[in-house]
Amino acid sequence: MGVCVSEDFNVLKLAKEISKSAGGVISENMSMNEVQASLRSILKKKRFFIVLDDVWNENRNKWISLKNLLIEGDQESKILVTTRSHKVVSVMAPGPIHDIEGLSENDCLSLFLRCAFNEGEPKHHPKLVDIGKQILKKCKGVPLAVKTLGSLLYSKTEERDWISIRDSEIWKLEQKEDDILPALRLSYNHLPSFLKPCFAYCSLYPKDFRYNNLELIQSWMANGLLQKSNKSTQELEDIGEQYIKELLSRSFFQEVEDIGVLLTFKMHDLLNDLSLYVAQHDYCLIENVNNTNNFEKARHVSILDHNLGVHAMKTFLHKLSNNMRTMKFSCEDWVQFGRSVINIKESSVETCISKFKHLRLLDLRFSRLKVLPSSISTLKHLRYLNLGWNKKIKKLPNSICDLQNLETLILVGCEKLEELPRDIRKMISLRFLWVTTTQMHLRDNGIECMCSIRNLFFLDCHELEYFPKGHQRLTTLHRLGFQNCESLISLPQGTKHLTALENLVIKNCWKLNFIDGDDYPTRLRSLTINELPQLVTLPQWLIGSANTLQFLDISSCQNLEILPEWLPDLSSLRKLQIHFCPKLLSLPEGMGHLTVLRELNIHCCPGLSRNCKKGVGKDWLQIAHIPLVKLTE
Template sequence: MAASIVNSLLGKLASYAYQEASRAYGVYEDLKEFKDTLSIVSGVLLDAEEKKNKQHGLREWLNQIQDICVAAEDVLGGFELQDKKKKVMKASGNTMVKVRHLASSSNPVAFRRNMAHQIKEIRGKLDKVAADRTKFGLVSVDPRLAVQGRETYPDVDASSVIGRENETNEIVNLLMQPHPHGDADGNKSMCVIPIVGIGGMGKTTLAKSVFNDKRMDKLFRLKMWVHVSDDFDIRKIIIKIINSATASFLTSSSTPSSGLAHLENINNLDIVQLVSRLKQKLSGQKFLVVLDDVWNDNRAKWLELKDLIKVGAPGSKIIVTTRSNYIASMMGDVSSYDLKGLSPKDCLSLFVKWAFNEGEEEKHPNLVKIGKEIVKKCQGVPLAVRTLGSSLFSKFDTSKWEYVRDSEMWNLEQKNDDILPALKLSYDQMPLYLRQCFHYFSLYPKDHIFDSYVMCSLWVAHGLVQSLNGSEKPESIARKYIDELHSRSFIQDVNDYGSLYQFKVHDLIHDLALYVAKEHFVVVDSHNRNIPPQVRHLSIVEKEALGHALFPESRSVRSILFPIIGVGLENETVLDTWVSRYKYLHYLDLSDSSFESIPNSISKLEHLRFLDLSRNDKIRTLPNSICKLLQLQVLLLGGCTMLEHLPKGLGKLISLRHLIVTTKQSVLPYDEFASLIHLQTLSFHDCDNLKFLFRQKLPSIEELYLESCHCLESLPLNIFPKLQTLYINNCDKLNLLLNNESPMQTLRMKHLYLTSFSTLVTLPEWIVCAMETLETLLIMNLPDLKVLPKFPTIMTCLKRLYIVDCPQLLSLTSNTHLLTALEDLRIDGCPELCRKCLPQSGEYWPMIAHIKSVKIGELTGHEEE
């Protein structure tokens, strides 16, 4: 965990904002020297983490590093805060009253001197501790080189493979198909088929089943198996292919076994000789190569290897197994074969095979019954089934089986080739910035539906997302992190709705997150009474847990959250304790709480970046002191239905980027909103008295959400010149067809969601003004909608089109086929339109058959192969 804190600090110190501010305050050199020492420490932390369990002194050394880094976080936090206060004073006209009110120190020289002293003191401590690294023999380790995969081989006992018959046949059928892109010359003579899945899913086992299938012997003259793993060394791979090709030829040859004498030692040949020998083996041969366990994401290396081996006869095939969707798309010529989990029946069969000697299970029906419950936690992953089954082999004590059933996977003992070590290989392969983001999944319960907004806000609040050039928005960077986690198979069941991205985390990946996060990320429930003092992030999942005096007195706590809807804080006394105790909090989630007021002391949380008060339906007022939280980036007040008005001084929240409002106000203070120059997401929920928003421009707003604002009548879009996302739901009186504001031609909208308009017959004409940029269009629950706008030929960006619960809509436009960028089409709750769009039989099918993903109604769907 020390590595994560160090990396976060390095990211901050390298950012454009810090460099500029440190120069302004005259502490640039001090911070630079501190950063240099941090960089040295960072290089050996991976080695220290690996060795700490064997050396008690090393654990203490890591704790010292962590304590120093926590103190450094606090100092840098004060530095950021002072910079924000300076900006607010400048924007406020710098009157003496405001200076006294906002400035923690009226003497900038004294602040600079104090800051330099603190940085020097922390740097001295870090220098002293860092020097001790030599005592432990620590070395700098590249995490990518630390990953060691298990060598694989093609041999397999067919009787030991359970539940993959259908998958084997599907892959064999793919291998028997011609190249999907036509001719049989050049680089199209060889087709690459990727098999993708998380660690332990059985990709290698499936590849073995296919490799040894008798149909392959008839189809391919040569079959070669190459275990690649993390070291994508072209020379080593060539040697493996040559040796495997020779062995394949000798095995299939009718010559006597003395033919093995033809095997030679080629390890000493240079690369030119090896390439020549490779071409001799493969030229003109129709071959099958399995590249098992590929981790390389360097496209240049792959293309180099591909160019060397594409000398075979037309119809040659390559099977690639990998955990990465990105690698699969980079290498594959066809869509990836996404390997799913085993069925419950097959899981139980596999479990019984590993837990009992043959036939022994019949003597222990009570254990088999418990076994059925145990395999549920494996979520269909064969290696997890094998891990738990083998751990119970020859153990007939019911209590031991119940312990395995009731324990989290990460608490169970694991051998080197068991499921958690297998999954940890994927974790170790990730860059450090992604690993520290992954830890936060441990704060949420299993089966939780994540959305990109919450996770991105969480990461940004803790400084895990830094823009090095000062221009790229942290939300954009965080979204890329989520895409990368998906590519690496760490998230699944992804739904991309344009501006919102929902996903889930496999139970075993969740166990991995718990395992690697350990004592720094703690989930608090009624069973957890032991919160370690070094905890940094607390997640409370049961109301009953709040009755215990569990919370440590620690300056390290940075997050408190309630991740389950309906579970919130009921005791204001506990909140008072948190405010006084955890003054360096960055993230405070008080959603679904049920107290009537927020204490004025909330202003003491000067480092707070995220405050969620959603669905607090008793709060009538908020203290104006909340507007002293100058670091606050996200303020969520949605669902605070009793809130009379917004706090005065809202415009002082100069760091605010996302604001969700529920209020009884009929008129909003424009001047306050106009001062929020960094505000990019603005949402109004259940604002029953609000008739209009603003008349003047809010140039920073990029996303606007309006939900259940029943009195809202007008929406002048021209006041939001940078608007990219517009979501409107259940705003009965809002007349979308009447918008005479100009100039509408400036609309650059990317995502448009229109739902629950009971009287809308046609879509507003101003949509046409966004046709050049629109990527997502969702129309839902429009019972009177009869016609769609005619999509012009310039609409080349539309990727997602969702039409749901529009029963009067009978037809698509005749030029739907011109939407060449469309990747995802979903139509449901439109009976006649659904009938016309049915695969193969529907009259509109020829217009939409080219789309990658088409889902029509609840019973049918089409996915491009």
């Protein structure tokens, strides 16, 4: 099991993450006693190996509390801790201690050349390689420094570019022992000017946060950080995707996971430190109000101090600048592992509305609101409003429809929301709408007329049966999703007219039955099919996306017995996932024709996994060309 700890050594959070890593089922509201019982049940009399990465805790009592949760395991079990602090070692010892040295000179050079050149290129640029060796001496064997500088110099073949990095004045600045920030700052300084504020914006998220491209792009859009030339025909979301790819290529993000409808990724702790450094006083992440300085002039604030009472919160908000642009009160995964929900009341929201008239982004997810003040309509500059997981809100004021500039509205997790606002058609700029509602029929509110919508997702709409007619006018729709919509009988009629639709997600829609015909999308790039008990084979209409489909996820389809013989015709397929389909035993003939397929994941499909096993399975030769094959029975 492996857990990234970082600076917050929260025992309940860590116990949940360890339990989850071991295959346990956890929930947001589990108590310490429940987690302890689960963890001890999982580990009882078993030998385990746990890695606790990047530990900063110097409180011995916290360490003992965590260790006591693990006593049910076999005595030969091991715990490996990584830390940058010798004081932490003294707290967590006894045990062998290893001071890890940097990479060897040869390993540094190998990693650097792999990041700076394409395969086979270094031999054509011997002078650049020599300069690279001189640069590496300043990286002190730290892989992150080597990787970021190598990525920075990728595709640069002019000697002056390499020499400018080698001779940069940043290396001469006073720094702590083994400090690699100069190497990272060099990479930041060489970012294009339009990417620098986007990177600084990431300082609003805590360490070890898992970003997703959709939320980050919508946040950048809301604050006007995406630059579009007057002649460009690109949509802002597409420009945002380019920004993400650029930061990925420069190693500013890591641990990338492609789950079809979106990408998730993390930022290394040292790069998070760099984002805090370059953000200066314009951005402020507040995890503890009492330990925060110089926040009064910030224009972008993320408040994650869940210990603030209502009065203290109101007092704190009044200290902030009136010129606020971003106000975040939570993060997507902030409450998943034991963090308390921030106690936001209507009075605090009213303070934000009355004080921060230029607000562009307001994030109130996981709050405890019962109503949204009708004065929300006065925030004329608002581009992004997140009310997700406010489980007590029943109605939204119709005045919210006066937000003519609103681009993103997130209402997922609002499980008591009775209906969408009556005049939602008036929100002419809305591009991103994710909804949970108890409505049975989406009628008479004009959602089908919102021709600016690009992302539309329905989550936990348990009563939803039908989609309104006329939705084929949603010609800009790129992503469409239905999850936990158990009453949904069929996909909306006229789906074939959604010519821009690229991503379709259908999860846990028990009554949904695919009917073969021509009324389906034909240029999908990503399709996720999950928990559809009526599905016995893939729908024939998927052939229409044979030249465009890149990601296919088939999960928890208990009655899926056979994959169609035309599956190898999906010539653009790059990633195929098949999980929890126990009746599926084999792959169709011709899988070798999927020449661009890079990843095949088969999980909890015992018969299929055995038949695909390397060297012995009857289907192995068909998939031997795939670079990454993951099989678990």
